[in-house]
Structures are given as C-alpha cells and as structure tokens.
Ligand SMILES: Cc1cc2nc3c(=O)[nH]c(=O)nc-3n(C[C@H](O)[C@H](O)[C@H](O)COP(=O)(O)OP(=O)(O)OC[C@H]3O[C@@H](n4cnc5c(N)ncnc54)[C@H](O)[C@@H]3O)c2cc1C
C-alpha cells in the first residue's frame with residue numbers, strides 16, 4: 279500500500295477510527311485491505327486425499343501486511359464457520375519459505391466434527407473455495423532450519439521424519455532446500471522419511487515420487503504401515519541412516535511416532551520436535567481424583583484426568599478455544615479453586631482465582647472453573 283499504508287498505520291488515523299481500529303473499516307470496503315491485521319483469500323484448492331478424513335491444500339493470497347515465513351513455521355487461521363463466531367486453529371505452512379505478501383499453502387486434514395461444533399479442519403478441507411477470506415496471524419514457531427534457508431548450516435546431513443498430516447512443516451523445509459539448490463549436489467544428504475497408513479492416505483504422493491526419482495541427493499522413503507510397510511523402530515532408522523544420532527533431525531507427527539523418535543535420540547539437542555496436539559508428560563497421582571465443576575453453567579463430573587477444555591466439552595459446554603496447544607490464549611478462563619497441572623510443562627499451580635489456559639490445564643483433584 280506504500281504511502282497510503284503508512285498513512286493508514288498512523289496514530290491520527292487510529293484515533294479517528296477508534297474504538298474499532300482502521301482495519302475494521304478497511305475490511306468492509308475490501309477484505310484484502312489491511313493496515314495491521316493479516317487476512318488472506320483462498321485462491322486455490324487441491325484435493326490431496328479422499329476417504330473419511332480427506333486432506334486438501336489451500337493456496338492463500340495474504341494481504342500486504344504478511345511478513346513472510348521461514349520453512350517449518352505455522353500460522354493461526356481464523357474462520358467463521360456457518361456464521362458462528364470466529365474460531366482459530368494453527369496450521370503449518372506447507373509451501374517453501376515465503377517473502378512478505380507472497381502466497382503460501384496450508385494442507386489440512388479433516389477431523390471429525392464434535393457434536394454441535396463443526397470442526398475447522400473439516401470446513402477448510404471440504405468446503406473452502408476460492409474467494410473465501412480467512413484471518414491470519416503472522417508466521418510463528420521455531421521448528422525451522424537454522425540460518426538462511428539457502429545455507430542452513432554448512433553441508434551437514436538432515437533427517438526429516440513425519441507421520442500423517444505432520445508432513446506439512448517438513449514439506450515446507452524440503453521444498454525450500456530444493457528450491458534454493460541446497461540438495462545432494464551441494465554436499466548435503468537429505469533423508470525424508472514419512473509414514474502414512476496406506477498409499478491412498480499419502481499426501482503429496484506425486485511430488486514426493488518425483489523428488490525421489492530426480493538426481494538431487496534427496497532420499498525419500500514413504501512407508502505405508504497398514505499396507506505391509508515396516509512401522510518405525512530404532513533398528514529400521516539405523517538401517518536407513520546408520521549415523522542418525524549424529525544427524526540433525528526434525529520430527530512431526532502422531533504422538534506415538536514422535537515418542538519413539540524421541541526415545542531413539544535420548545536428550546540429544548540434534549532432535550527438533552513439532553506437535554499438532556499437546557504432548558502430555560505423564561499423569562501425576564491425584565490427576566483422576568475428585569470432581570471438576572464448571573460454576574457458571576452448573577455442570578460437574580468426576581475428574582477424568584483430561585484437560586479442563588476436554589472435560590468441559592465432554593459435558594456439552596463449548597468454551598472458546600483456538601490452538602488447543604497453549605499458544606493463543608483464547609481459552610483462558612478463571613479457575614476459582616483447586617490445583618491444575620500444565621500438561622506441556624508439568625508445572626502445578628494451586629493459587630485461587632487465577633487465569634489458566636484450559637486447553638493445557640489438567641485438574642489434580644477437585645477443581646472449580648468459572649465457565
Ligand atoms: C503448530 C501446529 C501446526 C498444525 N499444523 C497442522 C497442519 O499442517 N495440518 C492439519 O491438518 N492440522 C494441523 N494442526 C492441527 C490443527 O490445528 C487442529 O488441531 C486440527 O485441525 C483439529 O481442529 P478442528 O477444529 O478441526 O477440530 P476440533 O474441533 O478441535 O476437534 C475435532 C476432533 O478432532 C480431534 N482432533 C483435534 N486435533 C487433532 C489433531 N491434531 N489430530 C487428530 N485429531 C485431532 C479432536 O479430538 C476431536 O475429536 C496443527 C496444530 C498445531 C498446534
């Protein structure tokens with residue numbers, strides 16, 4: 279937007295537009311005009327797989343406020359499904375690193391709808407069409423290759439391991455390396471190991487076959503473990519990459535796969551992990567004792583040991599939530615009494631009247647939340 283953009287971002291214009299902010303007015307004129315917010319229009323949809331949980335890749339043309347992304351980062355995507363209030367979910371960017379204002383892709387697997395709440399992923403994967411406008415955050419996360427994409431860190435080999443839709447951030451990394459010429463010819467060995475249930479569930483199948491056949495020093499291994507492929511084990515990894523413990527690795531996928539890779543690497547800082555769902559670190563004693571009460575709605579039940587968000591939803595409540603990972607704070611609610619444990623950090627807190635992120639808070643014994 280150039281000069282106009284500078285003007286629109288000025289304090290004087292902000293004061294004139296108060297209390298709503300200039301972006302609320304710009305959006306009404308043209309959803310692709312923004313001074314601060316980031317929005318995008320869907321400009322392409324490609325169906326990757328079918329079945330009960332289809333996967334689709336959406337190409338998003340962001341507003342000029344988009345600052346670009348590094349391969350491996352994710353973005354928060356906000357949509358209003360069927361006129362309901364906006365819901366936000368995180369999606370890793372599947373295309374190569376982007377510059378400010380450049381289009382990029384997300385690749386979404388449709389999860390099941392919850393009763394009374396359509397799933398954002400199912401909406402995006404099955405009903406998004408070109409022209410749909412979505413709200414975005416800037417790119418976030420540090421599941422990235424170190425240094426500049428073109429020269430990540432010398433010619434050291436790289437190992438990428440993924441399962442299911444966890445392929446997306448690694449696909450962005452692979453695409454970036456290949457686009458920037460940082461393949462086997464530049465002295466780098468790239469091993470791309472991916473697990474899908476069957477060939478029909480394989481995302482990016484044609485492109486990965488092409489990358490595998492091309493003379494680029496990239497080894498692609500697609501394992502279909504429900505079609506005779508060998509499931510992940512330390513032994514299978516050792517056969518593929520004998521020196522894997524000395525190889526920088528990135529893993530993203532189902533908790534079971536990530537846990538096995540983590541065990542193989544021990545505490546090694548060479549392994550970087552991305553989760554799509556919070557990784558819980560054990561269940562402490564007392565985590566399934568007592569009752570959980572949601573004071574405002576009058577609902578209560580025996581504590582199941584799940585997060586407060588999951589227990590509220592199981593009781594039919596629909597508290598606001600976004601990332602469901604402790605990232606976006608949209609689920610923050612007041613805990614009036616009881617102890618909660620953060621399932622990501624393991625830290626417990628018993629302070630009365632404290633705000634907690636219910637998506638990552640597990641009640642330990644009796645707990646009352648103002649919901
Ligand atoms: C950093 C990050 C990056 C992500 N990148 C991607 C991506 O590239 N592609 C993608 O498809 N998803 C990705 N996700 C997951 C995504 O944000 C949502 O959690 C997921 O799409 C489900 O949201 P929903 O609203 O559709 O379902 P919800 O209404 O939240 O849940 C519906 C049902 O799906 C189940 N469910 C929720 N999340 C998951 C999950 N991740 N895996 C399996 N079952 C689930 C729930 O238990 C429930 O039964 C990412 C998440 C994070 C935190």
Ligand code: FES
Pocket residue numbers: 598599600601602603604605606607608609610635636637638
């Ligand atoms: S839903 Fe994002 S922090 Fe809880």
